[in-house]
Amino acid sequence: MAKFMDVHRGMVGLTADQLKEAHDADLAIQRDESVEFVNAWADPESGLVYCMSEAPSADAVQRIHERAGHPADEIHPIPLEV
Amino acid sequence: MAKFMDVHRGMVGLTADQLKEAHDADLAIQRDESVEFVNAWADPESGLVYCMSEAPSADAVQRIHERAGHPADEIHPIPLEV
Numbered sequence: 001m002a003k004f005m006d007v008h009r010g011m012v013g014l015t016a017d018q019l020k021e022a023h024d025a026d027l028a029i030q031r032d033e034s035v036e037f038v039n040a041w042a043d044p045e046s047g048l049v050y051c052m053s054e055a056p057s058a059d060a061v062q063r064i065h066e067r068a069g070h071p072a073d074e075i076h077p078i079p080l081e082v
Numbered sequence: 083m084a085k086f087m088d089v090h091r092g093m094v095g096l097t098a099d100q101l102k103e104a105h106d107a108d109l110a111i112q113r114d115e116s117v118e119f120v121n122a123w124a125d126p127e128s129g130l131v132y133c134m135s136e137a138p139s140a141d142a143v144q145r146i147h148e149r150a151g152h153p154a155d156e157i158h159p160i161p162l163e164v
Contacts, residue, residue, distance in 0.1 A: 005123055005132055016162050023164040041087060041134075041160035048158055050087055050132070052123075076130055078123035080098050082105040 001034075001054050002079065004061050006072035012047035019049070025068035026051075033060040052078075083116075084161065086135050086143050088154035094129035101131070107150035108133075115142040134160075 019042050026037045035055040042049040051072070055061045058075040065072050101124050108119045117137040124131045133154070137143045140157040147154050 003123070005125075005130075014162065019162045020164050040164050041085070042162035043087075043158040043160050044162065046158050048087075050160070076125040076128050078125050078132070080096065080101050080124040080126065082102050082122050 001056060002077050003081070004053050004055055004058055004075055005078045006051045006053070006058075006061055006065070006075040008049040008051070008065075008070060009073045010047050011042060011049050012044065014042050014044045014047070014049065022049075022068065022070055023051075025070075026064055029067055030064050033064050035060050035064050037064075083136050083138060084159050085163070086137055086140055086157055087160050088133045088135070088140075088143055088147070088157040090131040090133070090147075090152060091155045092129050093124060093131050094126065096124050096126045096129070096131065104131075104150065104152055105133075107152075108146055111149055112146050115146050117142050117146050119146075 023040050038052045040051045105122050120134045122133045135143050
């Protein structure tokens with residue numbers, strides 16, 4: 001398992017409820033790909049959403065996000081952390 | 083105080099020691115701007131570094147990063163979190 005940061009763009013005007021709903025949609029199916037979404041942070045003004053997950057691969061993260069209806073624009077492994 | 087995510091690009095090949103050194107340089111002076119850097123995550127392959135902080139403003143975050151020698155390429159408030 002590795003840690004990933006993914007980025008969604010174009011989410012201008014996102015509300016707290018919409019962020020929770022999107023996150024819950026990921027959580028509901030994440031086990032199918034052995035993914036664990038840990039956090040999501042959003043800036044409704046720029047439309048950016050950052051999600052942190054632990055997963056076997058970036059592809060596994062994307063498969064969950066796609067099935068949940070919000071494919072990521074970027075997914076990066078983040079092997080280093082302080 | 084608000085939460086911010088900032089992004090540094092071009093850090094290809096960054097090592098764990100270099101990430102810690104950069105983070106420590108921020109920590110050493112963060113109080114001057116009432117900033118608290120919480121986490122930093124890096125992908126040495128794409129050269130991306132993500133930093134999370136609590137701070138009075140994005141400008142305060144940038145002033146610390148600039149003085150520490152690594153200005154951020156983007157700084158976004160992240161008022162929403164799940």
